[in-house]
Amino acid sequence: MPIHDLEKTFLDKIEREIKIEPRDWMPDAYRKNLVRQISQHAHSEIVGMLPEGNWITRAPSLKRKAILIAKAQDEAGHGLYLYSATETLGTSREETINDLHSGKAKYSSIFNYPTLCWADIGAIGWLVDGAAIINQVMLCRTSYGPYARAMVRICREESFHQRQGFEILLVLSRGSDEQKAMCQDALNRWWWPSLMMFGPRDSDSTHSDQSMKWKIKRMSNDELRQKFIDMIAEQVKVLGMTLPDPDLKWNAERKHYDFGEIDWAEFWNVVKGNGPCNKQRIEARTKAWDEGAWVREAAVAYAEKRKEKQPQTPKGALEAA
């Protein structure tokens, strides 16, 4: 089939909401766009474990430790689902991971901020996972099948992340004056970076347009951000805390909250690698990778040894037929 016919079939599927599957013809640019977006999403899940991992040993109770470990496990799983989805587009796992380690691939800038106190873990769950959920719920309807399926699985697991975060803050908000202050301080520091998670304004976004046409994204950055703000501005009342934006006000006409200007200079600065923890995060990842080399080698050696010893048909193979 000539290329323009293939393209027509492809666009027709997009138009009719038929998912694109790995073996279907797709434009190179669509494939490239997906590889970039899905792998960055995967990296974000993986790097996202670092700021929280910082508090696993310091969580205030055994219950909180267990919860935080469970959350970090989920995030590792999300990373895996998404790396697998990236692989369906013809890039190898290693290549994708190399791109993270070399700094070629980006991940969500939010994880370049430090977690200074326990309340930060609450703020991350509520605000950072909350923002991620808004984005991911939209992505359940993305046009690429494997990405959409990964998102459905992820969304199912995410809601506990946000709830446990809010609960951490709720406990602090009902605690001593010092705990209340901790809670407010964490919100002050995480609010603006959370809004930046949705990316540049629609008028400045480089990738949004084509992504919308191909239905990779279904809502614009600004729409998603507004949705998030409307949700959080209401929920914060339950905490009896405030959000650090004097311009945050309900607009009855728009039926949305108005909000102040995001510091875009800070946003671009962190994206470009000059955030508080950019260097530290990548170092932690490459260190883990390098120090895990012997484990990977040992696993291969062990598998080979076992293969030599074992008969070719593993037990249980027949039952599976």
Next chain:
Amino acid sequence: MTTKYYYGDFGESGSGEITANNKKNVGIHSDAAGHDWPLWEVFIRSKQGLDHKHMGSLHATDAQMAIENARDVYTRRMEGVSIWVVESKHIHASNPDEAESLYDPANDKAYRHPTFYDLPDELKHM
């Protein structure tokens, strides 16, 4: 040599060439990068009495490790009572361009469906 595949597109010989539409060798990486472990497809039976369903894929050195990893990744919330893993290269798939040929022969055979038969209303339980 590093073998690379489009997902679900593993050819017949296992030679590792990309045979998807645009035949582009997307990012073959250097030997220095090391090697991925084989890719496995994971199928999970969520409940006794139901079919195993495709859940996703993962890398593992062998079947046992694939099952262990699948358990850790895909069944953290009682999603399954049984796991199958199969190395991805053993899956052969039909060609999506030929999907129509799967539907065509059935298109004009409406009599294969129960609703094709117009029977009197008095007839119960059928």
